[in-house]
Amino acid sequence: RSAASPPLSGGGADSLRIEFLAGQLREMCYRKVKGNGNDISVREIFRRFDSDKDGDGLAGIDCSEFCTAVRRMMLGNARDGLITDAEARRLFRRLDRNGNGSIDYRELAAELSAPPAAADSEWRVLPTPR
Secondary structure: OOOOOOOOOOOHHHHHHHHHHHHHHHHHHHHHHHOOOOHHHHHHHHHHHOOOOOOOOOOOEEHHHHHHHHHHOOOEEOOOEEOOHHHHHHHHHHHOOOOOOEEOHHHHHHHHOOOOOHHHHOOOOOOOOO
């Protein structure tokens, strides 16, 4: 997680799950921008998330738009299932770095422009003590 990301409320397995989902989102979107690595591709992803197309950089992506988009992406895994509405809202709050209730272009670009960490792509299960 980047140093600029706000701390998540709660902790434990729930926070790990949100970090896993954020990593999946980053990895899926990074694959789309990796080919040319330019700003235009991140803008295209922003526009796809911004379903009412008010994303001129001022209004941004609201929670409803974001939740719909990430649910369509089918984030999650076989063990823990697909992302829930509650998890999508928590992920939204994680990306809404300034806490104004919308994700603007800069907030989304900051999250998606960095290459995914190797740990992001796997939901780690701690070994069972013997």
